[in-house]
Amino acid sequence: MSFEFRSMENYDVLLSYFKHIKGAPLEAAEMQEITSYFGKRSYKKKTLLMRAGEANTKHYYIEKGLLRLYIIDQSGKEFNILFASERQWIGDLGTPAETPYYIETVEDSIVYSIAEEDFNVLYKRYIKLAQYIRKSYVFLQKRFVSILSKTAEENYEELVADHPGLIQRLPQYQISSYLGVTPVFLSKILAKRAKKD
Amino acid sequence: MSFEFRSMENYDVLLSYFKHIKGAPLEAAEMQEITSYFGKRSYKKKTLLMRAGEANTKHYYIEKGLLRLYIIDQSGKEFNILFASERQWIGDLGTPAETPYYIETVEDSIVYSIAEEDFNVLYKRYIKLAQYIRKSYVFLQKRFVSILSKTAEENYEELVADHPGLIQRLPQYQISSYLGVTPVFLSKILAKRAKKD
DNA sequence: CGAAAAAAATAAACTAGTTTAATAAATACA
């Protein structure tokens, strides 16, 4: 109990990230300011942090756990756009516009959250924070090309090769949704794949 | 002849963009500095500006014309990732890493080019330049979701609705490549669509 | 621990989109 409380008070992981992007140790006043912008909370598995229709959504930096950003189409089907875990950001960069996305915890998670306006302040001060967006873009573009030009089977192999950890932490139907195919089809791919051993 | 020469000397379109992102008039020295970072050139239709395998690629700001960024997959098929025209940027944000992409003019075009290191200098000075990357991300994410969750027919309708100008400026096979389908299938969609009138 | 719920597998009929090939229409340019 008291352990959990102390963990919520502790901004070490966040501050270590800012130290990293600053490329130098942080001063006391700086730490004070940074932490003042963020909230910290823990959520249990399958908790919604953001839902379509909300405006002015927050950006989340993950200390522990696994989250997914997804969309629900007209027919009610979910599509996972990205997963994010320890020491990664997740959020809708389209904010403050009304978001079409959902964010949900896949595992019990501890996350820092920051509002867009505060994020923008830090963004100007820590220019490397902009690298997060640029990296996200490069990642998404690569993923886009893969989905567009490769078969689901090839995309699965690529996921296993590039992010083996994810496969273990995710239920199969979340992976199929990330690959843009039905759970039934992914199951078929895996059955075929298993035979090859 | 002399007219064309004067056009190449003229950085008005570029400077007006920087004035716009600065949100205030530019000083003479500032103009001098900005223009010193950029080259300006005109290219005729179907000229390659960037090809897969190159490192340290440039960023391009378009004064006139239409360009496409695309990839060629293992089987030799091309996939258009994005089109950019007047007053838009195009380039591989993954630079300085070796690029997997190609950039080609679709129409005769006039473009300004800037190297990554100079781009970074401006990027720090004009924080709003970072908005270009953020906007690109938001655009790509939307496009990604569309390709993933909608049929080619729906994606075509969306393109007509959102960018009617593009349809007129592009040959049909470039559009099909942007939608992630074969020219044959797009032709089928259009035939079906034409009947409805 | 055991029952209920959630997730995965399997099968069969179906459809969106591909491939190949041949023909027609539009465009370029000598």
Add this chain to the structure above:
DNA sequence: TGTATTTATTAAACTAGTTTATTTTTTTCG
């Protein structure tokens, strides 16, 4: 202006992936 080249159309056979339904396996949690 006419011919060669590029682009678009049409058709038919094919395949990657979907849908619906049923059964089996795994996980959750009282």
